[in-house]
Amino acid sequence: MTVMGTARPAGRPRSERAEKAIVDATLDLIGEGTSVSELSIEAVAARAGVGKTTIYRRWANKEELVGDALATLKAPLPVVEGRTxxxxxxxxxxxxxxxxxxxxxxxxxxxxxxxxxxxxxxxxxxxxxxxxxxxxxxxxxxxxxxxxxxxxxxxxxxxxxxxxxxxxxxxxxxxxxxxxxxxxxxxxxxxxxxxxxxxxx
Structure with a gap:
């Protein structure tokens, strides 16, 4: 029986945690020497501890996943207003x-x-x-x-x-x-x- 008004557990929503785990797993595998050609959705799913369908709900293919994962490595653009x-x-x-x-x-x-x-x-x-x-x-x-x-x-x-x-x-x-x-x-x-x-x- 669900108790109305019960507070949700603190921390990131489940979907955000899964997405971070997928991105981290992708970067870990590439960082360990796996080429883009060798990388598989199955390997990423296993490393992230999620199902393949969880990945495909967010990314249509491997290239989209790797592209988004790589983008997280780029340092944010600096604020430059008012500088020379x-x-x-x-x-x-x-x-x-x-x-x-x-x-x-x-x-x-x-x-x-x-x-x-x-x-x-x-x-x-x-x-x-x-x-x-x-x-x-x-x-x-x-x-x-x-x-x-x-x-x-x-x-x-x-x-x-x-x-x-x-x-x-x-x-x-x-x-x-x-x-x-x-x-x-x-x-x-x-x-x-x-x-x-x-x-x-």
Whole structure:
């Protein structure tokens, strides 16, 4: 017999706990070296302690699940209102640096993004949820700098984004390959060097 008015147990709702367990299981399996091609819904379900139907109620396929799981690894975008262009760019690039700090995260990102041709839906989903929002933010910062006269009026914004983010990725890839730490001031150094060419003269 159910007693009316009985308080619900404290903690996360059951559906949220199950979703977190599924995401964690996905990341654990990839972090342990399972490629996206080798990963199966059955293995994720077993690791998470849920049924396959629980997973399929939330994700239509493996690529959607992995894409959403990877997006949880990305550090949140910083609040940059009122900062200078330099400060904003350093903040955004440092988020990229922080994303690569842990060995587990680097391993997961390298494995999951190593097969874009075989898993185009995964790459597209990850790009939409984790990469494009950062490009949009950097595009807005650079555009504001051009409009205010802080940056050159003829600045190629898309190329500038590629130069800044590409340089940070080059360093993070090297750190992952050599298992070496990244300098805390790396973002500032990249931005300062780039701004030598970006600034209005």
């Amino acid at each position: 262009v330099r400060e904003d760019l350093v903040a955004y690039l440092d988020v990229m640096r922080q994303d690569s700090l842990t060995l587990r995260t680097r391993c997961i990102m390298n494995i999951a993004m190593s097969e874009p041709d075989r898993h185009p839906n995964l790459y597209e989903r990850f790009h939409k949820t984790a990469i494009e929002p950062r490009r949009v933010a950097m595009r807005a910062v650079l555009g504001r700098g051009v409009a205010s006269g802080e940056l050159r009026p003829d600045l190629d914004i898309e190329l500038a984004i590629g130069m800044l983010s590409g340089t940070m990725l080059w360093y993070t890839k090297g750190a992952a390959h050599n298992n070496t730490p990244l300098a805390d001031d790396l973002a500032a150094r990249i931005v300062d060097e780039a701004l030598r060419g970006f600034l209005s003269r």
